[in-house]
Amino acid sequence: MTLRLRAVAAILLILWGGWFTGLADGGDLKDTIKNLYGPQGIRVEPSPFFPVETRFQASSLQGLDQLNNQLTSAIGVPSFNSSVAGFTFDIERGIPERTTESLGPLLTERATTLGARKLDVTFTYTRVNFTKLQGKDLNDLELVFRRNDVNEGCDPSSRLLLARCDIIKANLKVDLTEDIFALIATYGLTSEWDVGFVVPVTHIRLIAKAHAGIFDQFGNPGGTKIGDLPIHRFGPNSTQPDASGGGDETGLGDIILRTKYNFLRNYDGLIPDLAFLVEMKLPTGDEQRLLGTGGTNLTGLLVASKTYGRWFTPHINLGYEIDTKDTQQNTIRYALGFDARLLSELTFGADVIGRHKPDGSGTGDHIVDLSLGVKWNPIQSLILRANVQIPLDKNSGLRADFIPTVGIEYIF
Amino acid sequence: MPILPTRMIRFVSAVLLLAAVASFPLPGEAAKIVALKSADVDVYNEVLEGFKSISRRPIISEYDMEGDFQKGQKFLARLKSGPKPDLILAIGIWALQVVVEEIRDIPVVFAMVLNPTTVIGQEAHNITGASMNVPIEQQIALLKGVSPQVKRIGVIYDPSKTGFLVRQAERIARDQGVRLVTKAIASSKDSFAALDAMQGEIDALWILPDLTVLAPESVQYMLLFSFRNKIPVLGLSENQARMGALLGLSFESGRDIGSQAGELANEILAGRSAEEIPFTTARKVRLTVNLKTASKLGLQIPKEIIDQADVVIR
Numbered sequence: 001m002t003l004r005l006r007a008v009a010a011i012l013l014i015l016w017g018g019w020f021t022g023l024a025d026g027g028d029l030k031d032t033i034k035n036l037y038g039p040q041g042i043r044v045e046p047s048p049f050f051p052v053e054t055r056f057q058a059s060s061l062q063g064l065d066q067l068n069n070q071l072t073s074a075i076g077v078p079s080f081n082s083s084v085a086g087f088t089f090d091i092e093r094g095i096p097e098r099t100t101e102s103l104g105p106l107l108t109e110r111a112t113t114l115g116a117r118k119l120d121v122t123f124t125y126t127r128v129n130f131t132k133l134q135g136k137d138l139n140d141l142e143l144v145f146r147r148n149d150v151n152e153g154c155d156p157s158s159r160l161l162l163a164r165c166d167i168i169k170a171n172l173k174v175d176l177t178e179d180i181f182a183l184i185a186t187y188g189l190t191s192e193w194d195v196g197f198v199v200p201v202t203h204i205r206l207i208a209k210a211h212a213g214i215f216d217q218f219g220n221p222g223g224t225k226i227g228d229l230p231i232h233r234f235g236p237n238s239t240q241p242d243a244s245g246g247g248d249e250t251g252l253g254d255i256i257l258r259t260k261y262n263f264l265r266n267y268d269g270l271i272p273d274l275a276f277l278v279e280m281k282l283p284t285g286d287e288q289r290l291l292g293t294g295g296t297n298l299t300g301l302l303v304a305s306k307t308y309g310r311w312f313t314p315h316i317n318l319g320y321e322i323d324t325k326d327t328q329q330n331t332i333r334y335a336l337g338f339d340a341r342l343l344s345e346l347t348f349g350a351d352v353i354g355r356h357k358p359d360g361s362g363t364g365d366h367i368v369d370l371s372l373g374v375k376w377n378p379i380q381s382l383i384l385r386a387n388v389q390i391p392l393d394k395n396s397g398l399r400a401d402f403i404p405t406v407g408i409e410y411i412f
Numbered sequence: 413m414p415i416l417p418t419r420m421i422r423f424v425s426a427v428l429l430l431a432a433v434a435s436f437p438l439p440g441e442a443a444k445i446v447a448l449k450s451a452d453v454d455v456y457n458e459v460l461e462g463f464k465s466i467s468r469r470p471i472i473s474e475y476d477m478e479g480d481f482q483k484g485q486k487f488l489a490r491l492k493s494g495p496k497p498d499l500i501l502a503i504g505i506w507a508l509q510v511v512v513e514e515i516r517d518i519p520v521v522f523a524m525v526l527n528p529t530t531v532i533g534q535e536a537h538n539i540t541g542a543s544m545n546v547p548i549e550q551q552i553a554l555l556k557g558v559s560p561q562v563k564r565i566g567v568i569y570d571p572s573k574t575g576f577l578v579r580q581a582e583r584i585a586r587d588q589g590v591r592l593v594t595k596a597i598a599s600s601k602d603s604f605a606a607l608d609a610m611q612g613e614i615d616a617l618w619i620l621p622d623l624t625v626l627a628p629e630s631v632q633y634m635l636l637f638s639f640r641n642k643i644p645v646l647g648l649s650e651n652q653a654r655m656g657a658l659l660g661l662s663f664e665s666g667r668d669i670g671s672q673a674g675e676l677a678n679e680i681l682a683g684r685s686a687e688e689i690p691f692t693t694a695r696k697v698r699l700t701v702n703l704k705t706a707s708k709l710g711l712q713i714p715k716e717i718i719d720q721a722d723v724v725i726r
Contacts, residue, residue, distance in 0.1 A: 089453045091662055092626055094526025094544055094646045095505055096451040096479060116454045191454045381478070 003262040015138035029290045032246040033174070033208050037239055041210060042145050042168050045235030054144035054232065056168045089335035104352040104401025105349045106373040106387040106405075108335040110305035110315040113262045114188040114411075122184040124385075124407035128400050134364075135395035142208070147340065154217060163224040163231040165217035170210045170243075176398075179203040192262040200253035204290050205246075212241040217403075219388065253285040254292040260303070277319070312342040332356045336370070345377040349387070364397020373405075383409040420539050434617050440616045445677065446489065446497040446600065448511065451479045455666035459523045460501050462670025477507060484510035500676055502541070505531060512536055519686045523673035524666060528691055529576055540680075540689040541652040542672035544663045545621065546582045547719030551661055552588050554699070555560050555616045557717055558658065562644070566593045566614030568606045568634075570624035578621060600627035607637045619652065631655070638677045642709050650723055652698035659710065660702075663694035665720075698722045 026037075041057040042316035090097045114120055130313035131138055145168040179202070186196035214232050216222040223232045234241045257280045264274040279299040285292020301319030308314075316336050337351030351371040355365075375386020389403040445467065449456050477484035481523060488510060491497070502511040503520040508531050511520050513713060515538065522528060522541030532539050545613040556562050565585065569578050578594055585592045593614050595606035603625060610617075617634055619625065626648075626684050635656040644658040653660030663669055681687055700723040706713050 087457045091455075093623060094524070094621065096453045096456075098606065115452075117457050118452065171691065 014169060023154070025206045029204070029206055029247060029249050029289050030288045032206050036172075036208055036210050036243045036245055037062070037145075037212070039171070040299045041148070042239045044214070044232045045238040046232055047233070050194070050265060053150050056232075057148050057309065072284075104339060105313075105339045105376065106385055107316060107371050108317050108337055108351045109260070109275070109301065109303045110339070111262050111275035111303045112305065113192055113260055113275070115190050116187050116191045116368070118188040119412040120184075120186040120409060121412065122182075122186075122316040122385075122409040124180075124184065124405055125183045125288075125332055126178075126180040126182070126403060126405040128172075128180070128387060128403050130178075130317050130398050130400050132173075132394045132399045132401075134397065138176060138338070139399060141174060143170040144168070145170065145174055145212070159226050160231065162217075166232050167215050167217070168212050168222040168232075169215055170212040172208060175205065175207040175246075177205045192265070194258075195259045196258050197258040198258070200255075202253040202285065203248065203250040205248045206290060207244070207246040209244040210242070212243075217323055220299060249286075249289040249291060250289045251289060255282045255284045257282065270306075275303040277301040277303055279321075283325075293323075293325070295323055295329075297321040298322045298324065299333065312338060313340070314338040327374055328359045328361065329357060330359065331362045332358065339375075341343060347377075349373050349375070353367040353389070366393075367397050367399075368392040369403075375409075381411040383411075416580045417619050427490060440696065440710065444497060444498045445471045445472045445501060446491060447474045447501040447503060448484060448507040449474065450506035455502070456503045458666030459670035462665075462667035462672075463501060463674040463677070464670075465521065465528050465645060465667075466674025466682065469677070469681055469724055471501065473495075478677060479570060480641070481510055483512060488514040498681055501673065501677065508532070508539075508541070512539065519680045520687070521673050521677045521680065524669050527574065530573060537685075537687040540676055540691060542692045545577075545668055545693045546661050546663060546697050548577070548584050549588070550697060551591060551618065551646060552581065552585050554659060554717070555618060555644065556590055557714060558616070558644050559711060562590065562615045564591050564605075564614045564616075566591050566595070566610045566643075566672055567620060568595050568597055568603050568625050568630075569620050569622050569630045570598065571596050572618050573624055575623040576623075584602070593629045597624060599625055600630045603627070603630040604633055607633060611641060612638075614643060616643055619645065619647050619657070632704065638705075639708060643707075644709060644711060647686045650698065650700040652666075652704045653705075653723070654725060656702065656723055658705045660700035660723075664696035664698045669715050670694045671696060700702060700725065 029243050041055045043055050047054070089095075107264050118217060124388065133141065142148065147164050147166060152164065153161075154163075155161035165203070180200050181202075182198055182200045185196045186194050188194050199296050212234075214230065214234070216224045216332055222230045225231065257275065260275050260277040262273065262275040264271070277300070279297075279301070281293075281297040281299075283292055283294050283296055285294075287294030295382055299319055299321040301317055303315065303317050305313050307313035317334060319329040319333045321333055333355055335351050335353045336355075337349065339347050339349040341347050349371070350373075352368060353371055354366070354368045356366045368391070369389045370392055371389045373385065375383050375385045385405075385407040391399045391401075391406075394401075434456055439633045447460060447463070449460070460471070460474065475484075475487045477487065477509075486508060491500075492514070496518055498519070500511060500515060500520045502508045502520055503524055505525050508520075508525050508528065511522070514534055516536075520539040520541070522539065522543075524544050525531065525541065526544050528541060528543050544557060552565065555565055567578060567581065569575065571578075575596075575618070578592070580590045582594070593610060594650065595609060596601065597603055597606050599664070602699045617638060619634060625631075631647075631652065632655075634645060637643075641657070643655075645652075647653055647655075647657035647660045649662045650660045672695060676689055679689055701718055701721040702725040703713065703718075704725060
């Protein structure tokens with residue numbers, strides 16, 4: 001019991017630590033890309049042909065907002081799951097039996113719970129290096145800026161009027177990585193009912209660099225010219241063509257509270273074990289610092305699993321996540337996979353994990369990942385875990401090539 | 413950054429932290445009852461709860477030997493080197509085995525142990541406890557109640573493991589007007605021949621909590637024998653009833669076994685010697701009736717038995 005209390009105290013201390021980290025003063029990382037050239041757009045050098053101050057507004061500003069939103073919504077922590085007990089009780093023989101089932105899935109859920117008065121504490125580290133946005137390389141994004149009077153039309157009879165259709169293209173390189181350290185605790189209130197939380201501490205790095213160039217409507221560099229003189233050009237009095245911004249932030253992410261109730265277990269025939277899981281993600285991460293989403297999310301998940309031959313457990317998770325801040329971000333969550341005990345102390349797990357936003361904006365509305373991982377139980381209550389998430393479709397949303405996670409888990 | 417959740421988290425975590433720290437046992441607190449648990453299993457935790465709900469003295473230390481005998485021995489060695497507790501609660505068979513080896517001069521109450529006499533020798537005078545065995549009288553009465561045809565109850569057993577139980581059962585069966593047909597075996601392989609030899613000689617089969625008999629292939633053969641010969645089987649658990657036994661009878665809960673152990677501890681701490689207190693059997697039982705099996709056997713289960721059942725498989 002003392003050991004368990006120490007574990008609880010340690011968890012709370014770490015939770016406090018995460019909270020203090022979250023108080024560190026930080027900038028407005030969220031608007032890094034949007035603000036690369038300033039909110040007023042790109043101002044070109046005053047021209048002798050066109051003495052009025054000319055500005056180019058990013059038609060991609062909406063896209064920049066979208067990128068910011070995608071960054072925000074991509075932030076999160078890996079799913080977490082309950083673990084298996086070290087022993088089960090053989091009622092007929094009157095002896096505890098060491099658990100010979102698999103050690104459970106890595107990122108998804110199975111219906112069985114941790115067990116009464118058991119405490120599972122897990123630390124995980126996840127590295128996310130985003131490389132694609134809607135299938136486009138984050139190192140080669142292009143933003144297009146148009147003159148603020150472009151709607152008045154481009155008249156080819158006059159060079160000055162034709163120049164309204166000049167554009168500025170900015171090539172954008174985005175370096176976006178997340179390091180997530182998560183403390184995950186699950187406690188078995190009864191043999192069928194678990195409660196738990198996830199406290200993520202996130203380090204996020206967002207560096208954006210852009211280089212802008214002026215083109216005419218046909219794509220010729222330099223834009224529309226009168227003679228050899230370009231109508232639009234960069235100079236000492238204009239916005240500079242090279243811009244950069246961003247930085248690093250570290251702090252508390254969005255804390256998740258969760259509970260799982262296993263309402264059907266060991267039933268006859270093909271009927272699987274069934275559980276219902278409820279998760280609440282709190283807006284504890286600073287949205288402006290890209291540490292959280294800024295909203296409270298509620299998730300209900302039905303979990304079905306069944307163990308065959310005491311070593312192979314397929315499972316299905318199906319649920320709905322409500323984003324109380326923006327209902328268009330409401331998500332159908334699903335997972336289909338299995339965990340299998342390959343050796344007595346080694347479990348392999350594979351899952352297809354999906355998220356679908358029925359009312360989404362079209363960007364990242366359906367994300368599907370393959371998760372592969374192993375759990376190793378080297379000594380009695382200690383489990384080491386490693387897994388990798390691989391996007392099955394990189395053309396949807398903000399994606400990494402792969403997302404590795406390692407962790408250490410102890411059951412008290 | 414939302415302010416309210418952050419403040420709430422700060423407040424809640426502060427309260428929880430203080431509560432956790434305040435719960436640590438203080439050094440120098442006098443020992444009363446020490447609990448040694450065989451492993452961290454739900455049913456053993458229920459035993460602890462049941463014990464605490466009845467015991468008049470607090471459990472000041474709980475130790476989980478995690479199925480490791482050496483851990484249990486080291487714990488008891490540490491215990492013997494310090495101030496002696498008033499009583500040791502041994503939960504589960506492994507804890508009892510370690511305690512039997514190591515402790516002679518401290519009263520011991522065990523709980524949730526099957527066939528405790530196979531672990532505790534004649535020379536141990538400091539041990540009593542609450543077994544998880546179901547009373548034999550109740551089992552024989554249940555089999556008799558299934559059908560008036562049940563006059564001969566077949567039992568396969570390993571004399572080294574459940575010989576004591578069979579001797580008691582023979583006497584009780586006689587008292588209840590039925591005959592026990594027994595076949596002794598030395599290994600699980602012998603059970604097939606033993607069962608075949610019982611064909612036509614028995615009206616019901618009773619599965620004993622005997623590790624030799626409980627080999628999976630033996631249990632399966634007993635269930636097959638039951639269907640072939642259309643005789644009912646009384647198993648040890650809901651699981652065996654789900655496998656096809658007509659009836660499954662087991663203890664009701666770890667909590668109740670724990671409370672029985674708590675009562676025994678109260679008696680000892682009130683001054684009674686452990687040696688004077690007999691082991692107890694489960695006073696509350698859990699009955700499972702498989703009506704699918706009853707139908708296959710062509711049996712009509714009396715309503716009073718179905719009414720008593722905790723689980724009815726239809």
